Amino acid sequence: MKAVSKYISPFTEQRNYFPNAHYLSKETFLENVGYRMSVLEHVLSDTEITTMQIEHIRVNAYPLYTHDDIDSLLDAALKCAEPEIASKWIRCINTAFWNVDINSFSEKINRLNAKYPYMIKNADDIQTYIEQSRFESKRMQEEWQTKDEIRQQKAEDKQRKIDKEIKKILKTNEIPADLFWNISNWLDSEGGHAVLSSPDLRESTGWKKLNENEKKSLIKLAFRFLNECEFQKSNVKSYNIPITIAQAFILMYYNDKNKFEMISESVWKKYGFELLKIPFNDFLELLAPVYDYFKINYTELAGQTILEVLDQELEKDHVWIISNWGNSLTDDIVNKIIKRIGKDDVTLDSQYSVLSSLAKFGFTDDVVVFLNGILTEDIIFEQRFFKHLGLLFNLSPQHSTKFILNRIKTDVEWGRSWVEAISGRDEYSLYNGSQKCRPEEIAEFYIWLEQEYPPSTQPEHEGVYSPGALDNIHFMKNHLLRHLSGSGEIGASEAIQKIISRYPDKEWLKDCLFEAEAAELNQKTSNISISDLKELSLSRSENKLLINNIYDLHRVVLDSLDDYQQYLQGDNPAVRDLWDTKNNPVPKNEEDLSDHIQRYLKFKLTSEMIVNREVAIRRKLYKEGKSGSIPDLLVQVANKNIGQLSLCIEVKCNWNDSAETAIKKQLIDKYMSGGTAHAGILLLGWFDCDKWGESDPRKKKVKDVWTDINSAESDLVKQAEAERNNGHFVSSKVIDCSIE
Numbered sequence: 219m220k221a222v223s224k225y226i227s228p229f230t231e232q233r234n235y236f237p238n239a240h241y242l243s244k245e246t247f248l249e250n251v252g253y254r255m256s257v258l259e260h261v262l263s264d265t266e267i268t269t270m271q272i273e274h275i276r277v278n279a280y281p282l283y284t285h286d287d288i289d290s291l292l293d294a295a296l297k298c299a300e301p302e303i304a305s306k307w308i309r310c311i312n313t314a315f316w317n318v319d320i321n322s323f324s325e326k327i328n329r330l331n332a333k334y335p336y337m338i339k340n341a342d343d344i345q346t347y348i349e350q351s352r353f354e355s356k357r358m359q360e361e362w363q364t365k366d367e368i369r370q371q372k373a374e375d376k377q378r379k380i381d382k383e384i385k386k387i388l389k390t391n392e393i394p395a396d397l398f399w400n401i402s403n404w405l406d407s408e409g410g411h412a413v414l415s416s417p418d419l420r421e422s423t424g425w426k427k428l429n430e431n432e433k434k435s436l437i438k439l440a441f442r443f444l445n446e447c448e449f450q451k452s453n454v455k456s457y458n459i460p461i462t463i464a465q466a467f468i469l470m471y472y473n474d475k476n477k478f479e480m481i482s483e484s485v486w487k488k489y490g491f492e493l494l495k496i497p498f499n500d501f502l503e504l505l506a507p508v509y510d511y512f513k514i515n516y517t518e519l520a521g522q523t524i525l526e527v528l529d530q531e532l533e534k535d536h537v538w539i540i541s542n543w544g545n546s547l548t549d550d551i552v553n554k555i556i557k558r559i560g561k562d563d564v565t566l567d568s569q570y571s572v573l574s575s576l577a578k579f580g581f582t583d584d585v586v587v588f589l590n591g592i593l594t595e596d597i598i599f600e601q602r603f604f605k606h607l608g609l610l611f612n613l614s615p616q617h618s619t620k621f622i623l624n625r626i627k628t629d630v631e632w633g634r635s636w637v638e639a640i641s642g643r644d645e646y647s648l649y650n651g652s653q654k655c656r657p658e659e660i661a662e663f664y665i666w667l668e669q670e671y672p673p674s675t676q677p678e679h680e681g682v683y684s685p686g687a688l689d690n691i692h693f694m695k696n697h698l699l700r701h702l703s704g705s706g707e708i709g710a711s712e713a714i715q716k717i718i719s720r721y722p723d724k725e726w727l728k729d730c731l732f733e734a735e736a737a738e739l740n741q742k743t744s745n746i747s748i749s750d751l752k753e754l755s756l757s758r759s760e761n762k763l764l765i766n767n768i769y770d771l772h773r774v775v776l777d778s779l780d781d782y783q784q785y786l787q788g789d790n791p792a793v794r795d796l797w798d799t800k801n802n803p804v805p806k807n808e809e810d811l812s813d814h815i816q817r818y819l820k821f822k823l824t825s826e827m828i829v830n831r832e833v834a835i836r837r838k839l840y841k842e843g844k845s846g847s848i849p850d851l852l853v854q855v856a857n858k859n860i861g862q863l864s865l866c867i868e869v870k871c872n873w874n875d876s877a878e879t880a881i882k883k884q885l886i887d888k889y890m891s892g893g894t895a896h897a898g899i900l901l902l903g904w905f906d907c908d909k910w911g912e913s914d915p916r917k918k919k920v921k922d923v924w925t926d927i928n929s930a931e932s933d934l935v936k937q938a939e940a941e942r943n944n945g946h947f948v949s950s951k952v953i954d955c956s957i958e
Contacts (some may be wrong), residue, residue, distance in 0.1 A: 247280050255290050258282040262306040272309045285314045292326040308337045320345045376410025381427055388435040398443035402465050417464035417501050437474050440466035444485050463492040471508050486516050490523040502542055513546055521551040532564055537571045544579030552581050556588050570605045574646055577613055586614045608640035612651035619655050623662055634670060638687040649694040653701050657713035664698050665720050703730040703945055706737035733945050736896050740767040765855045768863050768896040775853055775865055778822045779951050796955050802911030811903045812850040812869045849889045866895040871903045873916035878923045881937045886946050897947040902930060906956040
């Protein structure tokens with residue numbers, strides 16, 4: 219409720235505030251009237267809420283009240299002792315009265331009217347008002363519908379006239395070539411109004427109305443249009459001419475290839491500029507084969523045309539041509555482009571836009587050479603070149619990281635300015651560039667960022683917000699650690715150890731260290747001797763398991779627990795070992811389940827793996843913690859190739875309410891946080907039996923947390939997945955220990 223009081227906006231937006239709310243269906247949300255009314259009470263208590271916001275609550279994607287809640291709303295208003303808040307409840311009531319049988323609530327309405335006569339009318343007056351309003355609403359709707367039918371009829375008549383005129387022109391023997399311009403504009407008209415068409419006339423509504431002869435006539439007209447008509451080159455902001463030119467080229471390419479190939483070089487020279495100027499990404503795939511034909515057959519002209527489009531786009535300081543046609547660039551064109559953007563009339567923003575686009579299409583070496591040429595020692599650290607230096611850092615970290623690190627350490631003010639300037643989340647941000655550095659350099663960046671931007675500098679936001687530089691920097695800090703932890707790159711664990719040495723009080727860094735060590739181990743190929751391979755191949759034993767890393771160990775243990783489930787409930791079920799069946803059956807305790815699993819794992823796993831029972835894996839939880847953090851089971855494997863790997867298993871039964879939080883509070887916070895366990899499994903034993911003795915107090919608690927075994931399994935899987943996303947290698951396993 220504290221959160222609701224602070225963040226009421228989601229419930230007071232008009233519609234669809236939660237477009238991706240998969241965690242709670244609207245039906246489930248509406249089922250619990252009591253919760254909704256409690257939340258609504260907090261919302262209405264906010265003195266800043268407006269009348270319009272109150273009305274929006276009912277039409278929100280997750281409405282706190284609907285017309286079905288009239289009775290509850292009336293009760294709340296009658297109980298309210300503060301007139302100001304009561305007026306808000308009554309506002310909710312008034313907005314929910316429509317489509318409600320007022321007579322069913324007349325007694326409460328009249329009581330509320332007697333209490334607040336100036337806020338709400340009596341039941342009879344409300345009924346009369348609603349009936350009058352419904353009548354007036356119906357009259358206005360009918361009037362609007364009549365006008366709309368007349369308007370629609372006029373639009374249809376106008377459109378039929380346009381369609382008829384187009385067909386008439388296309389049947390004419392000698393059609394003026396410039397009429398293609400008019401026809402293409404009106405071919406996609408709607409209701410008698412021309413709309414800006416796509417470059418593909420075949421997708422227009424008018425094309426579908428033409429017969430085959432009329433379509434052929436239009437294709438011929440397109441050919442004549444390109445050959446006979448003359449247009450001045452379109453200006454920076456004009457796209458009508460380019461669209462029409464593209465429509466003519468595309469119509470011929472996809473419908474009459476022979477006619478298309480008859481287009482002369484002079485036509486390509488005249489209109490190639492307009493064709494390549496179209497900036498719409500949705501049509502690039504459609505235009506690509508047309509441009510490929512242009513490039514293959516008129517290579518030099520196509521390259522020159524790209525440079526002409528670039529020249530015009532540089533005037534408006536927004537470059538599309540490279541991002542649109544980068545895949546078609548040749549080395550020669552790229553050299554000319556780079557030479558062009560080096561001129562003084564090109565702004566630094568346009569220059570950066572072209573360079574970053576070229577880099578995306580693989581011309582990295584050309585871009586780096588250019589940047590090294592302009593970023594001379596006297597200007598490289600100037601603020602106007604911040605983005606250029608960031609691009610160089612991304613494309614060539616091996617040559618730029620060292621002097622950038624030295625600069626930010628010796629000139630902190632410059633370092634902060636540069637970091638904040640390129641701290642976004644785009645392709646060439648500081649975050650992406652720093653991940654390409656060596657692990658020890660990433661550690662240096664992280665330490666500097668932590669020093670200059672400690673946790674206390676992280677902004678707090680309410681509701682929807684646009685991330686700023688500080689938000690991005692703290693995002694980057696977290697993800698740099700995650701990168702080090704999960705990359706498996708040699709030296710990553712040493713880099714994290716360097717960070718730990720600088721910040722020894724940050725206990726959670728040890729989790730990152732263990733994850734980094736596991737990832738590094740996973741990347742290493744185990745050196746297996748010939749004798750070991752021979753033993754594995756000759757043994758023909760399922761128990762001979764090859765463990766190279768913590769992931770192998772985790773998989774083997776989970777597979778063994780799957781077998782354990784079959785052992786309990788199979789053809790010769792062993793599950794009764796876990797129940798006391800002398801009288802009315804009751805389950806044995808958690809320790810008995812742990813012992814049972816330990817014996818099975820010792821039997822199942824190879825002799826080179828050690829299954830320990832009740833081993834203290836660390837002396838203290840934190841500096842102030844107690845010694846002896848003890849997991850129920852600790853599975854260890856060690857040899858000369860991989861060192862020692864450890865996996866802890868925490869065993870809970872479904873009557874133990876701590877099972878709900880055990881993944882976080884026990885597996886992670888106790889056994890994996892700074893201990894020697896590299897991974898963990900929460901094992902939940904699910905006990906159920908119709909004849910379970912009622913005198914056993916545990917029976918009453920079995921469904922306090924989860925109602926059934928499926929919901930328990932689903933919840934624990936989600937918890938484990940969330941913790942893995944936070945960098946903790948944990949999983950869950952539910953074992954059915956039920957008997958009939």
